[in-house]
Amino acid sequence: MSESLERGLNKLRSQIDPQVRSFFSTCVHCGICAETCLFFTETRDPRYTPIYKTEPLRKLWRQEYTFWGKLAGKLGITDPLTEQDLADWETLVYDGCSMCGRCSMVCPLGIDISKIIFKVKTGLATAGYSPKDLAETTQRAVDIGSPMGVKIGALQAQIKHIEDDINLKIPIDVEQADYMALLSSMEIMYFPEYISALAQIFNHAGVSWTLCSEAFEATNSGLQIGNTEVAGVLVERIVAGAEKLKVKNVISPECGHAYTAIRWEGPNFIGRPYSFKVVHILELLDELQQSGRLKLAGMETERLTFHDPCSIVRRGGIDSEPRNLLRSFTENFVEMTEHGTMNWCCGGGGGVNSNERAEPVKLQAFNRKKSQLDELDVETIVTSCSNCRLVIEEGLEANDMDINIVGLTEMLAEHLVDGTAH
C-alpha cells in the first residue's frame, strides 16, 4: 500500500463520526436521492446517484466499523478500499457533484449526503486523488493568495479604475471599521461592478467599511478540493487580517462556497471561534433595507427571476433576504418552479467549474437550469454568486439563449437614490 493511500485512508477513518455511522446504518438504498441530483437526471447515469458517490467511505465503514465487516476481516475475506476505487471515485466526486446538497434535502431518512461526499473528498484529496486543475488552483491560493493568481497589485489597479469611474474612495486597510469586505477573484477579474456597487451602497447608507490588503480573497480552494488543512490556512489569513484591522464584521461576498468557507466551516477549520461576526452581503443589504437606510428609486420592469446559489440558500439559509430585496425594486419578479431551498444547481459548484475535465458533464447538467428557464421565459436572471453567474453565462451561451444575468448587489446599486441617505 502506497503511503499516500495510507494517508487517505487514515483521513477517511478520521471522518467517521457518530453522524456518519448513523447515516450509513440508516441508508436503505432506496435511490430517491438520484432523482434530486442534476448530474443523474440529466445524464441518467446511475453512478451519479448521490449516495453512490459516498461509496469509498461506506466501504471503509463497512469494513472496519460493522459487525459483518469485522467478521469478514477475521475470516480473512476482505474487500479493502483500493487505489483503483479512489481513482474511480475521483471523477464521480469531483466532476459529477457540485456539492449542491439537494439530495440532503430530500432523503426520506434524513441523511446529509452532501456532507458525507465532502468527507469523501477530504480522503481523496489527502490520498492525492483530485483533479489537476483544482490541485493547481489550490496551490496558487496557498502561494499567491488567490486561486486565480490575483495579487494585491491587480486589485489596486482595478480599484483605481473603479474609483475614477464612480468618484468614490474605496477604503483600504481602515482600522476599526464596522465591516471588512471580502472579494472573490472572479469579482476582481470579471465582475468589478460588484466592488463599485459595494462602494456606492455603503456610501449611500453610511456604512463604515474597508478592504484589507492582506486578506481580500474570500474564496477557499481548500474547501472545494476537500483539503481541510489548506482551507484552514486560507481562513486563518482572513482572520489575521480582520483581527489586525480590528473590524467588527466581515462581509462574505456574492460567492457561494466562500460563504460556506468563511461563515460556517471557517471556525471549525481553524478550530476556534472568531472574534468578529461574518455576514453575507445579502444579509447586510436586507438589514439596511429593513432599517430604512437604503433609499431606492425606480422599478425594474423586465421579467426576471432569481437563481438561488446552493451554498447561500440551501446550505446557508439566506432564502428570504434576496427575495425581499428584489421585490423592493422589481415589478416582474417570477420564481422558478423549484426555487429557494429546492432550487436546482447551476451545475458548476463544488469546484466543478474550476475543473476543465468536468466541462462536458457540467454543460449536460446545465440542461436542468435551461429547462427551468425555458418554462419561465424571462429576460434577466439575478443571482448572488459569481461562480453561478459564470456557469450560467457559459451555459446560456452554449445553448444560444438570450438572457441577461446580473448580480443582485449591482442591480440594487443601480436603484439607489443619488447622494447619501443621511
Next chain:
Amino acid sequence: MARMKFYCDAERCIECNGCVTACKNENDIPWGVNRRRVVTIRDGEKGERSLSVACMHCSDAPCAAVCPVDCFYTTADGVVLHDKDICIGCGYCFYACPFGAPQFPENAAFSSRGKMDKCTFCAGGPEQDHSSDEFKKYGRNRLAEGKLPLCAEMCSTKALLAGDANVLSDIYRKRVINRGASVLDWGVNYDSAKL
C-alpha cells in the same frame, strides 16, 4: 352393527326448538354455531310443517367427498365425524352439504371461519373418549356412555328420534298405522270432509 340415524316426524314436530336448546346446552356450543335447527315450511299457511335438521350422518357423505384434507370419517355406528386437528376451515363441506349442517365459529372477512363444527350424534370426536380435549372440541360423547343424542331424548312430542335405523323405521311404521292420516290436516272438518 347398528346404523345410527335421526328421524324427525313432521306430523309431530311443534317447532318448540327444545332439541336446539338441548344440543347447545349439552355440548357447550358457542353463539353462532347451530348444530341443529328447526325449519318451518309454509309458516302460517295451510300445510305448515316443521322439521328439526342437523347432520344426517349420510352413508356416502358429500362433505367427506369434497374435503380437501380428508378429515371426515364414519364410525362403526355409522356416525359421520371429522377431525378438527386436520380441518383447515375451508368451507367446502358447507357448500356440499344439502342440509346446511357444517357450521363455522366465525364468519369474518377474508374467510376466517375457524374450524368446522357440526352435529356429532353426541359421539365426540377422534380424541380419547370423555377426555376434556374431546369435550372442548366436539362436545359430549353420550354414545360412549350408552346414551342417545340429547336432542332426541329431550323432544317433548317425540317427533325427533335418534338411534338404529331399523328400530326407527319400525317405530315410524307403527305410528303411521295408528295415526292413519295427518293429524294436522285442518281441512277435515270443513270443505274436504265428505261425511
Next chain:
Amino acid sequence: MGSIIDGSLWYFSLTVFVIGVVWNLVRIVFGKRKADFSIPRDSAVAGALRTLISRFIPDRHMLPRISLQVVAGYMFHLGLFVLLFFAAPHVRFLDEHILGFGWSPAPHWLFIVSAQFAFLGLIMLWLHRVINVVSRLISDRGDHIAAILTFVVMLTGCLALLETFNELRLLHRLSVELWLIYFPFSRLMHAFTFVPSRMFTGAWFGRRGVGS
C-alpha cells in the same frame, strides 16, 4: 426443537436485539462529536424536530418521479406497523410474553388488509430494488437479505393465520427470531436510526436557518 424456539432461542434473540439496538443507538447519540464553532443563525433543536417530522412528506415536485417508492414504501411501512402492533395475535403475544399489558387490537379485517398492504408494498419495493438501475447499483447483499428476511417473517405469519398448527406457529416464531438477531447488525436498524439521522441533519440545517 419447539422448546428451543419457544425458549432459549427466543430469549437469546430478544437479548441480541435489545442490546444490539441500544448499543448502536448509544454509540450514535452519545458518541464524541466535534464542536461547531460557528455562530448559529437559528435554533438547532427546532431544526432537528422540524426535519424529524418533515421528512415523512416527500417533496411535491419530486413526487411524480419517485411515486412508486413513496406509495409502495408507505403501503409497506404503514401496513407493517398496523399488523405488527394491532393484530390480535400480536397484541396477545406482547401482553402475555413481553409487556404484561395489552391494548384493543384491530378488527380482523383491518389486520388482513394491513398485511395485504405490507405484502404488496414489500414485493414492489424489492422488485424496484432489483429492476431500477439506480437502486440495483447501490443495493448490496444486506439490503436483499433484510428484505427477504422480512418477507419470510410476514409470509410465515400469513401461513400460520389459522393459529392451530403448532409447527406453523413455530416456523413464524423462528423466522421472527432470526429477524431479531439480524436486526441490530443490518439495514433494519434504520427503523431506529432514522430518528438520529434526521435530527442530525435537521439540527445542522436548523443552525444555518434553512427550512429543511
Next chain:
Amino acid sequence: MKFLSIFALLLFVATPLAGFAAEDDKVHQGIFVENPGTDLWRDVRQRNFAMEGSSQVKSVDSNILINPQGDEWARFRVGVLVRFASITLVIITGLLLLHYVTGGRMKIEGGRSGRVLLRFSDFERVAHWTLAIIFLFLAITGLMLLFGRPVLIPLFGHELFSLLASASKEGHNLIGPIFLVSLVLVLVRFVTRNIYASGDLNWLLKGGGLFGRSHVSSGFFNLGEKAWYWILILAGLVISVSGVILVMPNFGQGREIMEMSHKVHSIAAIVLIAVSMGHIYLATAGTEGTLEGMKTGYVDLKWAETHHDQWAQECQDKNLTISSEEFARLQGKAVDKSSTVAKEQG
C-alpha cells in the same frame, strides 16, 4: 352420489301416504283425505331450487331445509374439476415440451445487432413481476388445495398435508386480493398497446409463426400476446371477483352463490394457469432474447426486428435505438465516463 339419508327422508315422507292408502279403506270407508305433506315434500325435494322456510336459527341459509345443488357441486369438485385440471395441465406441458424438443426455440434472426431499444419501463416491469410473483404463489397454493387430496395425502399423510393445506389456504386468502390490485396495474398500463390493430388477423392466419420457421409482421405486441393479455385480464377479473365472493363469507351470501363462484373461480384459474405456462415457456426457453426485455427493459434491435418488425421500424424512425455502450452507461457500467467523453471532445 347417493345419500341414503335423503332417500330415508323421502321414504319416511312417502310412507304415510302408502300407509294411509292402505288403512283408509278400512277405517274411514268412502272418505278420501288428501295427505297435505306430499306436495310439500315434493317441493322440498325439487331439484334445481331450494325451498325457503323459516327458522328461529339465524344464520346463512338456515331457513333452507335442503339444498340439492350441493350434491351437484360436490360431483363437479371431486370429479369434473380434478379431471379437467389434470388433463389440461398435462396436455399443455406435453405440447410445450414437444415444441421445445422439436427445435421450436426461436432464435434472433441474423444474431444480435449490438444496438438496443427500450421495451418496458421500470414501472411496467415492477407491475409485471409483482403480478407474476403473486400469480405463481396463488397458482401453487391453489393447486395444492385442488390436487392435495389425491396426490399429496398419499405422500405426506393427513397431518402434514393438513398443515400444508392450512398454510396454502391462509396464504391464498390473504394474498388473493392483492392479485386484483396488481392485475389492475397491468390492465391500465398495457391496455393501449393491446387493442386489435390491422395486420393482427394476418398474424393469426399465418399461425403466428409458431410452427413454421418464418416470422410474421407485427407491432409492439402481436396478436398472440394480445390474446394472452386479454385472457389474463378477463380470466383474472373473473377469478378476482369470484375469489372475493368466496373469501368474504361475512356478507351472508348463500351456498348457491358460493358454489357458482367456486366453479367459475377454479375453471378460470386452470385456464389461466395453462395459458400462463405457454407465456412463461415462450418468454424464456421458447424464444431467444425475450426475457431481457422484462429483466433490463431493453431488447436487442434484431430481436425487435425478428418478432415485432413494425415496432422496431417505428423506433428506428424516431431514433430511439441506443448503442450497447450507451446501454452499459445507463446501467451504471461505464468504466470512466468523463475521460472517454473528454477524449471524444479532444
